Amino acid sequence: MVGKLEIKIKTLTPLWTGGVDTTMDRIHETGLLGSLRWWYEAIVRGLGGYACDPTEHKCSFDADKYRKSKALDERQRLREAGLCAACQVLGATGWRRRFRVEVRPLAGEIDFTEGMFPSGRVHYDRRRNYRVGGWLLRGGYFGNLELRFTGEERVLLCEILPTLLFIEQWGALGPKTSIGYGVIEIAEIKIGEQVYERKQGDLRIQLNELVSRKCQESRTGKWWWSRKSSPESIYQGVLPAITNMFFGKVRFGATDSDWWRNFSEIQWLQFGNIAEDEAHWTGEESQKPQGPYEISRILPVARMAHWIRRHHVFPLSPIIRTRLRYGGSDVASICKGNGESDWCKFVFGTVEGYGPICGYCGTRVREDRRVRNQWWCSSGRASLASDEIVFEGKRVQSKVRVSWAYRTNDNRWEFRLWGWLPEHTQSDNHQQQRGEFLHKLKQSIGFPSQLQAFTVCWFAKQKNEKPDDFLTALLGECRGQESYRDAESTGN
Ligand SMILES: [Zn+2]
Ligand SMILES: [Zn+2]
Structure with missing residues (x-):
């Protein structure tokens, strides 16, 4: 019809x-x-x-x-x-x-x-x-x-x-x-x-x-x-599936209409440059030029003020992404190696493929000597099929997505953070790494000190949670502040 x-x-x-x-x-x-x-x-x-x-x-x-x-x-x-x-x-x-x-x-x-x-x-x-x-x-x-x-x-x-x-x-x-x-x-x-x-x-x-x-x-x-789901089997593999995804919403208050101007990024844009002692130099110390460092093609602050006034949005995502990956004055980075470890690149994405890499953790893999046509991930201690590998030249997508902040009906602000991390139940190491990362992510997402009185709503399937329970939980909403609850506490 x-x-x-x-x-x-x-x-x-x-x-x-x-x-x-x-x-x-x-x-x-x-x-x-x-x-x-x-x-x-x-x-x-x-x-x-x-x-x-x-x-x-x-x-x-x-x-x-x-x-x-x-x-x-x-x-x-x-x-x-x-x-x-x-x-x-x-x-x-x-x-x-x-x-x-x-x-x-x-x-x-x-x-x-x-x-x-x-x-x-x-x-x-x-x-x-x-x-x-x-x-x-x-x-x-x-x-x-x-x-x-x-x-x-x-x-x-x-x-x-x-x-x-x-x-x-x-x-x-x-x-x-x-x-x-x-x-x-x-x-x-x-x-x-x-x-x-x-x-x-x-x-x-x-x-x-x-x-x-x-x-x-x-x-x-x-x-x-x-509200009926009965997956015969839970998805195993490296592609996104709602059962291997995580979903968060962070709601916060704003002290005044200029709350967003306090981020150092906005001040850099205002000045058009970054002072030497505020910049993070990624090259070798001996090659470090003198600051301040000029920003070319700046995003005009006046334009952002316009977005806030007229559309009630602010591009918070780059700020959150940088803090999560590299840390900052008010939060520790959630991945090691100055944000440039294989795991960080795997989670936050990188333009150049550095593969072949494990589709569960981003570690470089080699051919498995014991099983033909299989690959070996040393950090997961697991043998992988070729569809579990990301090959060289393929762009490694960011698995963490962060939205801009938008104003809610109750005059607070909100942003979303969601993404996926493949689950590999055959490897304890992979499972542990995944669990720890999601835990840290949940702990860190509301942090920047400019975000006042924030509440976090978070959904991610727990290791032993039944897929049906998680799938049903996803149909629920985080309604109002008091029920911005932690889905995990009811999941276990
Ligand atoms: Zn198809
Ligand atoms: Zn791996």
Whole structure:
């Protein structure tokens, strides 16, 4: 049955979808679809289904196999014809996406600001003596937009809608989420002619009666609408799955409207440079030039003041990321080796692949002498298959994503921190390293002293927690300050 689904979205942090060259001329569907696929795959894997590795392009539709399949279930039939659960919905070679999507900007604007947000780290540079490190931040789309889906009703209501609602609750939409873009709020959902508004209450509850009956055959739909999940097996592997993900929200108060100006990064931007004693020189001591170090192409502070006033957002993510990785005056770094150990690069990402590396911990691996075609990770003390390895030349993505800060309805501020760390139950060492890291991460995320009276809401599956329990817990919200509870304390 052909259905229509229209979703009105409000951006909480700017939406970035990429575009021609590096500027964003309009909101591009492709950027949104890529992100939708990423989340849908993670959900499928977490619920015990199979979603291929999109970088491997493994799936393609074989019409002959489809005809010959004896499976009664359509999904199973497509699986036998060569399509994983994600490709069945989002398309693969020979198989078209099951829906069409059209993006309509409503009240809003694209902000073309672009500039450097410094990290405080200064690197050696042969040509200019030094280079000030940091992030190139851009504006993006601020405001409201509408996504209009047409396609199989079953797909829209049982697969796409739960994915978008999950993104709204815990994640972000679009390709640049590691540096904080794309936190959204769904304001309104229209199914056929029926309208459901956020301001009328929880959308899941409003929609439940209509939708849950239709989605009993869908893993995603049944989990989301009926709170029923029963993965036969828990996902084992190095790709993101909601069961190996962690989700945090930090809410804090602001002393006054200038709270954000106290960060040293903002002061550097104000001056246009970093004083020698405040910079962290990463090169050899003998090559260190005299400060202060000039920041080229600075992100204008006046622009940030505008973002705060008009859109109630502040690019907090680079600040949090730097503190977590490298430490700071008020927090110890959560990874060793000055933030440059293999583990840190693995967790926070690096541009150059330094592989082949272990997909669970980032340690360089060598061929396993005892088992053919296997690899050996010395730090996990484990033998790994080639699909558990990240090979050289492949970019190591950041597994930790931090959003910008956005103002909440109760006039406080909030940011999200989420990501994934693959679980490897066959290796105690890997499991221990993962557990310790997540523990430290949770302890550290609210730290910078400028964040007043913060509360942390945190969800990560505990080592012995049943996947069903965790999957159900994820359907709950952190509501208000008092219930910004620690999910872990109830998990064990
Ligand atoms: Zn696939
Ligand atoms: Zn390893």
